[in-house]
Structures are given as structure tokens and as C-alpha cells.
Amino acid sequence: MTAPLALIAVVVVTLATVIVGALGVRVARTPADFLVAARAVPPLRNAAAISGEYLSAASFLGVAGLLLKDGLGMLWYPVGYAAGYLMLLLLVAAPLRRFGAYTIPDFAEGRLGEPRLRQVATVFVLVIGWFYLLPQLKGAGLTLQVLLGTPYWVGVAVLTIVVTSNIAAGGMKGVTFVQAVQYWIKLVAIATPAVVLIVVVGGFHRQELTKPAPPVFPATTTVRVQTPVTFVVTQPVTITAKGDVDGQHFDGPLTLTDGRYQIAEGAELVFPAGSTTPHAESLHALDGSSWVSPLVNAGHRGGHPLAATYSLIVATFLGTLGLPHILVRFYTNRNGRAARRTTVLVLMLLGLFYLFPAVFGVLGRLRDPGLYLTGQTDSVVLVLPHALINSLGGEILGALVAAGAFAAFLSTSSGLLVSVAGAMAHDLLRGGVRTFRRCAVVAGVVGLAAGLQVARFDLNLLVGWCFAIAASTFCPLLVLGIWWRSLTWVGAITGLILGGVSSSVAIILTMIGIGTAGWPSVLLGQPAIWSVPLAFLAMVVGSRLSPAQLPTDLESKLLQLHLPEALRAADDSAAPSATG
Amino acid sequence: MDQPPEQTPRVAVRSAEVVAAHRGNATGQTFDEHGEYRDVLVRSLIRAQFGLTLSFIALVVGVLISIPLVVALVPALTGRHVFGLPFALAVLGVAVYPALVVLAIVYVRLAERTERHFLDLVDKL
Numbered sequence: 001m002t003a004p005l006a007l008i009a010v011v012v013v014t015l016a017t018v019i020v021g022a023l024g025v026r027v028a029r030t031p032a033d034f035l036v037a038a039r040a041v042p043p044l045r046n047a048a049a050i051s052g053e054y055l056s057a058a059s060f061l062g063v064a065g066l067l068l069k070d071g072l073g074m075l076w077y078p079v080g081y082a083a084g085y086l087m088l089l090l091l092v093a094a095p096l097r098r099f100g101a102y103t104i105p106d107f108a109e110g111r112l113g114e115p116r117l118r119q120v121a122t123v124f125v126l127v128i129g130w131f132y133l134l135p136q137l138k139g140a141g142l143t144l145q146v147l148l149g150t151p152y153w154v155g156v157a158v159l160t161i162v163v164t165s166n167i168a169a170g171g172m173k174g175v176t177f178v179q180a181v182q183y184w185i186k187l188v189a190i191a192t193p194a195v196v197l198i199v200v201v202g203g204f205h206r207q208e209l210t211k212p213a214p215p216v217f218p219a220t221t222t223v224r225v226q227t228p229v230t231f232v233v234t235q236p237v238t239i240t241a242k243g244d245v246d247g248q249h250f251d252g253p254l255t256l257t258d259g260r261y262q263i264a265e266g267a268e269l270v271f272p273a274g275s276t277t278p279h280a281e282s283l284h285a286l287d288g289s290s291w292v293s294p295l296v297n298a299g300h301r302g303g304h305p306l307a308a309t310y311s312l313i314v315a316t317f318l319g320t321l322g323l324p325h326i327l328v329r330f331y332t333n334r335n336g337r338a339a340r341r342t343t344v345l346v347l348m349l350l351g352l353f354y355l356f357p358a359v360f361g362v363l364g365r366l367r368d369p370g371l372y373l374t375g376q377t378d379s380v381v382l383v384l385p386h387a388l389i390n391s392l393g394g395e396i397l398g399a400l401v402a403a404g405a406f407a408a409f410l411s412t413s414s415g416l417l418v419s420v421a422g423a424m425a426h427d428l429l430r431g432g433v434r435t436f437r438r439c440a441v442v443a444g445v446v447g448l449a450a451g452l453q454v455a456r457f458d459l460n461l462l463v464g465w466c467f468a469i470a471a472s473t474f475c476p477l478l479v480l481g482i483w484w485r486s487l488t489w490v491g492a493i494t495g496l497i498l499g500g501v502s503s504s505v506a507i508i509l510t511m512i513g514i515g516t517a518g519w520p521s522v523l524l525g526q527p528a529i530w531s532v533p534l535a536f537l538a539m540v541v542g543s544r545l546s547p548a549q550l551p552t553d554l555e556s557k558l559l560q561l562h563l564p565e566a567l568r569a570a571d572d573s574a575a576p577s578a579t580g
Numbered sequence: 581m582d583q584p585p586e587q588t589p590r591v592a593v594r595s596a597e598v599v600a601a602h603r604g605n606a607t608g609q610t611f612d613e614h615g616e617y618r619d620v621l622v623r624s625l626i627r628a629q630f631g632l633t634l635s636f637i638a639l640v641v642g643v644l645i646s647i648p649l650v651v652a653l654v655p656a657l658t659g660r661h662v663f664g665l666p667f668a669l670a671v672l673g674v675a676v677y678p679a680l681v682v683l684a685i686v687y688v689r690l691a692e693r694t695e696r697h698f699l700d701l702v703d704k705l
């Protein structure tokens with residue numbers, strides 16, 4: 001499928017981002033620059049910028065795709081993404097802003113007074129930033145594949161080149177403004193088609209979703225296969241095939257009996273109305289009652305839905321407050337009180353956005369189940385408008401979601417790349433603007449190489465893993481650093497390394513295919529349930545064993561974290577010292 | 581509320597600034613001069629704020645985390661409909677978001693009230 005309108009929309013959003021970013025007033029790269037911005041950033045725009053940076057490929061495309069694939073239990077992902085901001089508000093927002101730390105490594109060294117802790121924290125900023133970049137690149141690869149029929153690597157390369165060269169050339173100057181605008185683009189781009197689809201397609205009968213059978217094609221449906229796929233047929237069906245099936249070329253009627261079929265790229269299969277949808281071999285076919293379960297991975301054989309649900313809750317609720325590229329934005333708040341208000345606004349903006357992806361997941365299952373066959377469930381937001389509204393209107397809506405998707409990739413990956421390149425240049429190499437630019441290129445190349453390898457992973461799986469690592473490293477560092485006076489740098493380093501390495505290893509084992517069923521799949525695939533408590537425990541034990549390492553000026557650090565604005569000197573809240 | 585109501589966040593930020601400028605020298609200095617009292621007061625502020633945070637976490641944990649448990653114990657809930665939507669969609673797709681926002685707003689009010697109490701204590705020094 002080539003969609004000229006969608007291509008135009010993607011190009012317009014990309015160009016607008018580059019141009020508006022370049023027209024900004026100043027390069028917001030150093031703490032001082034962010035401070036200049038801070039004086040001019042009102043809470044709503046700041047909240048929109050945070051939400052704009054936060055709503056990535058995983059939220060825009062991935063949530064609906066995962067719902068379609070694994071059922072309503074996957075709603076825990078967006079719930080956790082939003083609830084993470086409540087946790088951030090309760091535990092971190094005001095004290096972190098009052099402390100005046102610009103980045104997490106700044107906070108670590110400033111609070112506990114140990115340069116080596118800063119280095120370790122920087123390493124995990126890089127790990128989390130790069131890992132978070134992968135789903136954005138996958139989203140871009142998938143989007144161009146779906147819209148233009150290009151190979152996966154084209155989208156990955158295009159996004160990397162645009163974002164990297166833009167940042168290395170000193171673009172993204174008006175970054176706050178660009179990201180704030182991108183939130184509203186994303187909201188409009190997902191809400192409009194969702195509402196129109198509900199109006200045009202109508203609702204659904206309440207029994208439709210819960211009935212036991214796997215989904216059926218509601219009308220005669222043509223499925224175009226863009227990447228080779230093996231699918232499983234459970235109900236015999238006679239289709240019209242055009243293309244290669246099991247290595248043989250067909251152009252006419254073909255009866256599929258129970259079993260597996262290999263379909264080559266470019267094939268077109270026409271299924272009659274009312275026939276049961278075959279599903280890609282890589283998917284679990286869920287019946288209606290498993291699909292509507294509010295537990296994660298309900299209906300998967302050998303799964304432990306309750307444990308998987310709780311582990312996901314731990315990762316997402318606690319992961320947000322450890323995301324380096326998000327916490328940097330809190331520095332642009334005027335003071336601690338403004339940080340709290342901004343967080344509440346972010347929660348409202350995210351809550352509004354997350355009402356809509358589910359519409360695509362539900363309508364996709366009922367009205368366009370062909371995606372179960374191709375396995376490209378992550379593309380449901382992109383293809384559904386045009387699939388259900390076969391007119392110019394559908395094409396316009398399709399162009400709108402494509403624009404929103406690219407706004408998501410651009411804003412999140414720009415923020416991530418700035419954060420990764422900044423950590424490399426500022427914290428590891430201690431260089432200036434030129435180093436920053438070189439680091440941006442290096443960071444982009446590394447991201448590109450890794451992004452090409454992750455086509456087969458769900459967007460939200462990748463992002464969920466990222467949250468698990470953040471929750472196992474920076475969450476305990478920040479929570480204990482803010483609320484526990486006995487934390488020492490020894491304990492902090494122990495916890496960072498233990499939590500970060502163990503969760504990363506578990507995730508890498510899952511990625512290379514170890515532990516795919518039963519408890520190993522839960523404990524390795526969703527490690528937060530044990531790695532987060534482990535990191536907290538390690539920090540507490542490590543600190544208890546090293547009481548001599550308590551910072552000497554502990555009381556003034558605590559004062560800095562918790563003293564309300566009214567008791568600070570007038571310039572204190574505007575220009576706090578990061579590393580003291 | 582024992583303080584004059586604040587109409588918009590913007591006003592609140594400004595008023596905090598005015599207060600800060602007003603108190604800057606006078607209270608700021610006296611507060612620093614009371615070294616020991618200051619540390620005790622700040623400890624009590626941290627304890628009060630942390631208690632507030634913990635009680636809100638307990639609330640969130642109590643409500644949200646009990647949903648999977650209740651569903652695991654009463655599987656029939658899964659097939660129920662709330663306002664025409666499947667249970668999971670009604671609760672996790674819609675109802676949870678306003679609930680989170682309300683919790684956040686209430687927390688901010690209580691946290692700021694705690695800080696005002698602390699400031700009152702400091703003023704009495």
C-alpha cells in the first residue's frame with residue numbers, strides 16, 4: 001500500500017520539527033540554558049512538553065497493537081505509564097527540583113558527594129537512553145513499511161539520520177516549544193480518528209467481544225502480506241490467493257485446511273466474510289474470554305498472569321521516576337511547587353491521551369482481524385482508519401495518524417539522543433559543544449545498529465524493559481536519596497550495579513530467547529518484581545555497612561531537598577547549585 | 581483551608597515568590613540562626629511529608645493492586661460489563677485516569693498544607 005497523503009503528512013511533520021526547532025532562541029543544552037527557558041515556560045506548556053517527550057512510539061502505536069494482540073490486560077501498560085507520574089509526584093517531583101540537580105548523575109554526586117557514583121549513574125543513563133531509542137526506531141521502520149512498502153531498515157535509517165543530524169547541527173533549540181506542540185499533534189492525531197471510527201463504524205454489541213470464538217472476518221477481506229509470515233489455520237476455509245503459498249504460486253481459489261502455511265512477501269489473500277481469522281505463528285490466539293481479561297498475558301499457555309501483572313505494575317509505576325530524559329525536564333520548572341503543579345497537569349494530559357488507543361485495539365479485533373494473520377499488530381493505529389473507511393476521508397485520517405506517529409518518534413528520540421549525547425559529553429568526557437556534537441553522532445550510530453535488530457519485538461515490550469531497568473536503578477537511588485538520611489554512596493553504587501546488571505541480564509536473556517515459558521518467562525521477561533526490591537535492599541544494606549561514608553553536610557543536603565520556597569533566599573530557587 | 585484560596589497555579593507561583601522576597605532576609609536569617617531547632621523542625625517536616633507520601637502510595641496500592649487479585653479470585657468479573665464496556669476496559673481504560681488525577685490534586689493540596697504548617701512553626705521561632 002502506498003499512501004501519498006500519509007507520506008506528505010510525515011514529511012510535513014518532520015520538516016516542521018526541524019525548522020521550528022532551528023528557529024528557537026537558544027540551545028537548551030546546559031543547565032544555564034534550561035534556566036533561561038524556565039523563566040519563560042508556563043506550567044501548561046511545560047507539562048505539554050513533558051507529555052510530548054513521553055508519549056513515544058510505544059504509546060502512540062504500541063498500546064493499541066498490544067491490546068489487539070494480547071488483550072485488554074495490556075491496558076496495564078498505559079495505566080502504569082500514567083500512574084508513574086503519580087509516583088513521581090509523591091516521591092520525587094518537588095524535592096528533586098528544590099535540590100536543583102540538572103541530571104540524575106548531578107543528583108547522585110550532589111547528594112552523596114562521590115564522583116565515582118556519578119560515573120556509574122552515567123553508565124545507566126546511557127543504557128536506559130539507548131534502550132528507549134530502540135522502540136522509536138522500530139516504530140519508524142514499521143510505519144514506513146506499512147505506509148510506503150519500504151524495507152524495515154529504511155524507516156530506522158531515516159529517523160536516525162534526521163534526528164542525529166538535527167541535534168549534531170545544533171538544532172532542537174526551541175525544544176520545549178517543539179515538544180509541547182508535538183503533544184497536541186499526537187492528541188489530535190489519535191483522538192480524531194478514534195472518534196470518527198466510533199461514529200462511522202458504530203459501537204459494538206456487548207457480546208461481540210466476550211464470545212468464545214477467535215475473531216472472524218466481518219466482511220470479505222483482502223490481506224496483503226508485506227513481510228513473509230507463517231500462519232496457523234484452525235478452521236478450514238476457501239480463499240482466493242494471489243502469490244506464493246508454501247513455495248507454490250497461486251492465482252485463484254485455494255482451500256486451506258488445518259495447519260501451517262508459509263506466505264511469501266507480496267501475496268494477497270482474499271478471505272470470505274464470516275471465516276475464522278488464521279493467526280501468525282508468533283501470536284497466541286486468544287478466545288474472547290481470555291482477551292477481555294484484565295490480567296497481563298491471560299490465556300498464554302504456561303503463563304502466570306497474576307505475577308506478570310504485578311511485575312509490570314512495579315516496572316511501570318516505579319520506572320517513570322527513573323527516566324533520565326524526563327527528569328531533566330523538571331529542572332525547567334520555576335521551583336518545587338511549580339514542579340508539583342506541572343506533574344498534575346502531565347497526569348491530566350496523559351490520562352486524556354490514553355483514553356483513545358484502546359478504541360483502535362477493540363475495533364481492530366472486531367472489524368479488521370487481518371492483522372492477526374500478518375502478525376503486524378503494532379501497525380493497527382496506522383492501518384485501521386483506511387481499512388474501515390474506504391474513501392478519501394479514511395485516507396486523510398490515515399495521514400493524520402501517520403503524522404502523529406512520526407511526531408511521537410521525533411520528539412521522544414530527540415529527547416533521548418540529547419540526553420544520551422549530553423551524558424557522554426558532559427558527564428563522561430567533560431567536553432564542550434563540539435564533544436556534544438560528536439557524541440550525538442556516535443549515539444545515533446549505536447542506536448541505528450541496535451535498532452535494526454529489534455524488528456521482531458513488540459514496541460511495548462521494549463519500552464516495558466526500559467522501565468524495568470529504570471525502576472531497578474534510579475528509582476531506589478532517588479527515593480532513598482530524598483527520603484532516607486542514612487544512604488551512602490557505597491550503598492547507592494551497590495544497588496545501582498546489582499539492580500541494573502541483574503535486570504539487564506534478565507532482559508537480554510529473554511531477547512535471545514532463553515526462558516520462553518512458565519516461571520522463567522515471567523521472572524526473566526518481567527524482572528522488575530524481584531530486581532527492584534533487590535536494588536532497594538542492596539542500597540540499604542550497603543549503606544548500613546558503610547556508615548562512615550555519610551556525607552559530611554547531610555543536614556544542609558536535606559534542607560536543600562525539603563525546605564519550602566518561602567524560606568529560601570529569593571535567588572536560591574532560581575539558581576540552585578547542582579553539585580555543591 | 582486555613583489560607584486564602586489560590587485561584588490559578590500562576591497566581592500561586594507568583595505569591596510564593598512575593599512571600600520569598602518578603603521573608604528573604606528577616607526569617608531566612610533567624611531560621612538559620614536556630615541551628616538545632618532548625619534541624620529538628622526540618623526532620624519533622626520530612627517525616628510529615630513522607631508520611632503523607634506513604635499514605636497515598638498505600639491508597640494507590642490498595643485500590644489498583646487489588647484489581648488483579650480480585651479478578652484472579654473472582655474470574656466471573658472478567659465477563660461483566662460496566663456502562664456497556666467490558667470490565668477491564670471500563671476500569672483500566674477509562675475510570676482509572678480521572679481517579680489518578682483526583683489523587684494527585686488532593687496530594688498537592690495536603691503537601692502544601694504541610695509546608696504551610698511548617699512555615700507557621702518557623703514564624704513562631
